[in-house]
Amino acid sequence: MKKREITILGAGLVGSLLALLFEQRGYQVKVYERRSDMRKNKLSAGRSINLAMSVRGWSALEMAGIKKEMEDISIPMLGREIHMGNEPTKFQYYGKNEEAIYSISRGELNKRLMELAEKGGVEFFFDHKCEEVNIDTNEITFSTQNGESKVKADLLIGGDGAFSALRTAYTKKDRYNYEQFYVEHGYKELNIPPGPNGEHLINKEALHIWPRKNYMVIALPNQDGSFTCTLFFPYEGTPSFNSIKTKEDVQAFFEEQFPDAVPLMPALLDDYFENPTASLVTVRCSPWYYEEKSLIIGDAAHAIVPFYGQGMNAGFEDCRILMELIDRHGDDKWDIILKHYNTLRVENGRAISDLALKNFIEMRDLVADPEFLRRKKLEKEIGRLFPDRFNSVYEMVSFSNKQYSYAQDCQKAQDRLMAKVLADPTFQNGEIDEKEKPIIENWLRDYEEEVSAFTQ
């Protein structure tokens, strides 16, 4: 049986990985990308140039056999380092076993995925902006430097990001559910350059956070010794992008709020005024496929805010799940594959989008709260004492391939469990002795009973 021809919109991370995975299964794949070939151009600055890869991302790369290669260009971050102002920073491990999330360059990763796909025979067409898709005929209209170009796809896949043209066509069909909304914050990229000898000027193995309740700065390490920083800041109100307008405003504001960061950012003012202020969209929609003709994947299906570091990870997981369905059902069972893909992924997309919104509050506010830090410490203690029986929601999301919806379902049960632990004076110092284990075990049984009802 002849395999269907695959046409992918978008040569971003998800589109490129997906192309590679299809190619590895013997499919003929064409990828159309709006931008020009990033391998021939300098990456545009000011737009999220590094990412945090965690287990879901690695699992998909492992499926493609390229995990090792990508590990070589990533930097492990073992925890959060919290900058409170003039007091010493606090370090907080992400996992109970020193599991890391990995800072990796978006551009470098994307280029390598394209190289690998192209080497396998995938054809890339750059400077093809998708203007319209007729989802009934799968005819695609591109605008190119040489005018309009039309392509007819067999199986069409929209990996074309948060503003997907394929999804826009879906939204015009009867009974299509669609939602886009923006948080009140925008973001702006800033930069901490390497030290005089190319060294990292702050702890390299951490994701740095300057939490300031309603806003924050974060920093992720790059391989060249620099850190990419991001200011998440409200558009309106005081302080906000709207209220901090002049060079003097910015300088004064940063010196007051981020005194330890200012000396590390010699180009602060240039970065602030030259880099764009970008918005943060959440997109939810359903279904993620149309008949047996097309599907959407990655940000096109579930653009989320970046606060759980799961955008790329969720998109890569979409790819892995889709491949598993093809491997299980066979190359000719697209009715079954697409229905299952939809059933398995829509709900998880919704779950991670909720979790990501919630994590913004955790990052910008709660991580500076001693009671929250005690909870995090006690969660790790419980995980250490009962390694097979307790994983925090953060650990499930970042260090497992369990369903996002399962992690979300467990959240409330964990909140109840931890409320008991936190209220008990025995655990005031955030530690649990061996002899106190039975108290915890008792509560843990209630927790386990509660979560046993949820689907992993």
Add this chain to the structure above:
Amino acid sequence: MKKREITILGAGLVGSLLALLFEQRGYQVKVYERRSDMRKNKLSAGRSINLAMSVRGWSALEMAGIKKEMEDISIPMLGREIHMGNEPTKFQYYGKNEEAIYSISRGELNKRLMELAEKGGVEFFFDHKCEEVNIDTNEITFSTQNGESKVKADLLIGGDGAFSALRTAYTKKDRYNYEQFYVEHGYKELNIPPGPNGEHLINKEALHIWPRKNYMVIALPNQDGSFTCTLFFPYEGTPSFNSIKTKEDVQAFFEEQFPDAVPLMPALLDDYFENPTASLVTVRCSPWYYEEKSLIIGDAAHAIVPFYGQGMNAGFEDCRILMELIDRHGDDKWDIILKHYNTLRVENGRAISDLALKNFIEMRDLVADPEFLRRKKLEKEIGRLFPDRFNSVYEMVSFSNKQYSYAQDCQKAQDRLMAKVLADPTFQNGEIDEKEKPIIENWLRDYEEEVSAFTQ
């Protein structure tokens, strides 16, 4: 000062009334409508041909000075008449003072609004389908029978319905919040013709409901003695549009579920198979204006499900509020007018869309529940005893111009109040004696304190 020229997309109910209201204020108004002139054509059957006008609708018509004229073509419905099958029907008043909602023909109302607007000098352009709006330049591209036509608007108003082209242009701008979703039910229009002498065959002064938990039929009276009926039915499951497919299925299903309706519907099978199954969309978006250039109104801004009978009423209220803002601030204060319009209406649009979704459950299920009927009876008793101090949420929505958001805010407080009343054995029979008044008054004070925090 020269008044701005008004360009309205859509000559439906809201577009036509709005045109009239602007014209009455000395504005030059042009209206572009996708369809041909309904005054020259037979109205297309099978799509919601009558509506329930309540106080908000009347208030807007009163502002236009045409309330009396429209009353003459409407039929008061004083309450719901519940058809349970083989037992006698039950009648339930909508208001404590026999207030009515009014069944009115969509086509007749629309034609008269157009007539009045045109007589005043409004220009209508039919067969103009809006293909695209450039909201920065206000250039509109229409397709017409004579090819493409371009118009440049001064102040552009989208009254172009649930699938508004102007709103679609809004959704493509950064930071635009937008949501569309469909309930699991669709609807299909059916018909009860007049009796042999043109008389109504069931109570003319009622909105008839055949509640069947997960689905229902309703019927609204028409002036010619007929009733327009609507079946609200799930798309999938059993029973559903998907499961009831053959003529035999339909006949058997209706005879079992709606035995008293079948003899009234001689064309049941033809109607069922000839009339389309239509979907029920909810649209929420924000903001409802763009710079000082355009705004959206009516279904374009807040398509809602029809279960509170508020779609047209909410749209007409938009028109009244917009006119009040113009009258208050002056014809040249469009920055203030549009900001206030947005602030006042977005929240109310969201409130009525929630209330309408909730009322579906009330109509199709709760109205058949004796305990719910007792609550409704007791609400009227409390309203009768304390006429200035208690109005049910239904009364606020249908018989007042109080904000929808206020009615929604009061819902939970009323739920708490009524829980106390329902739980007290004194009021088991659904009646309240004069001597029991102090018990109620005591609880009512708690209720009043709670709702005093809300904005009316």
